[in-house]
Amino acid sequence: STVDKPKVLFVLGGPGAGKGTVCKNIIEKHGYVHLSAGDLLREERADPGSQYGELIESHISNGTIVPVEITCSLLDRAMQTSKSPNNKFLIDGFPRNQDNLQGWNQQMSNNVYVDGVLFIECSEKTCTTRCLHRGAKGSGRSDDNLESLKKRHQTYVKDTMPIIEHYRKLGLVYTFNGEQNPIAVFGDVEKTLHQLG
Ligand code: UP5
């Protein structure tokens, strides 16, 4: 039954909207395990034993999306090994396109219950400024530069927004104003988490 299945909230929004930041705030208080698809891909890229390192790097620096088989198996493995005491997961930055959605539905949907999508809405201008600032401070991310950021944003509009629309039609999307300061964003998200129970 759905009772024993892991519960998932997807966290979506543009590159730099504040997905990772809000997730960090949520986990401290709400007993979720945070899984960032991007972080898992960057870890896999850094593993010298991985056959996918170059493929992942070319997608990340071009702002395009890694084939779902890779991302989904990283998410699946992380869910299995993380031992979430409450069996609740925040999946940050996934699913980002139709391929991701189809792969998730095929590989995962029987075993996982999707409670909703937290959508952090934020303008391209704000997102870009934040990521450039983070890059200038030495984030080490190969995609925190203007050229990659333009491509990341294009991919977000073309590929990810339709996925958010898909979940919106299912009545699963909760939208937040990501232009606010991190505490205000978190406060709004908390109200929704309390409603979801
Ligand atoms: N900041 C955050 N919130 C703020 C706020 N409210 N006010 C002011 N500043 C705020 O924040 C970004 C920066 O802004 C930080 O410096 C932060 O302090 C500040 P962060 O919380 O990191 O935002 P986030 O939305 O998580 O930004 P991120 O850069 O991680 O977004 P992306 O979606 O671009 O990155 P991700 O890691 O998810 O993906 C990277 C790439 O991996 C993708 O482009 C793609 O190539 C690949 N990928 C896949 O192929 N498949 C996947 O499933 C996932 C990723």
Ligand code: MG
């Ligand atoms: Mg992030």
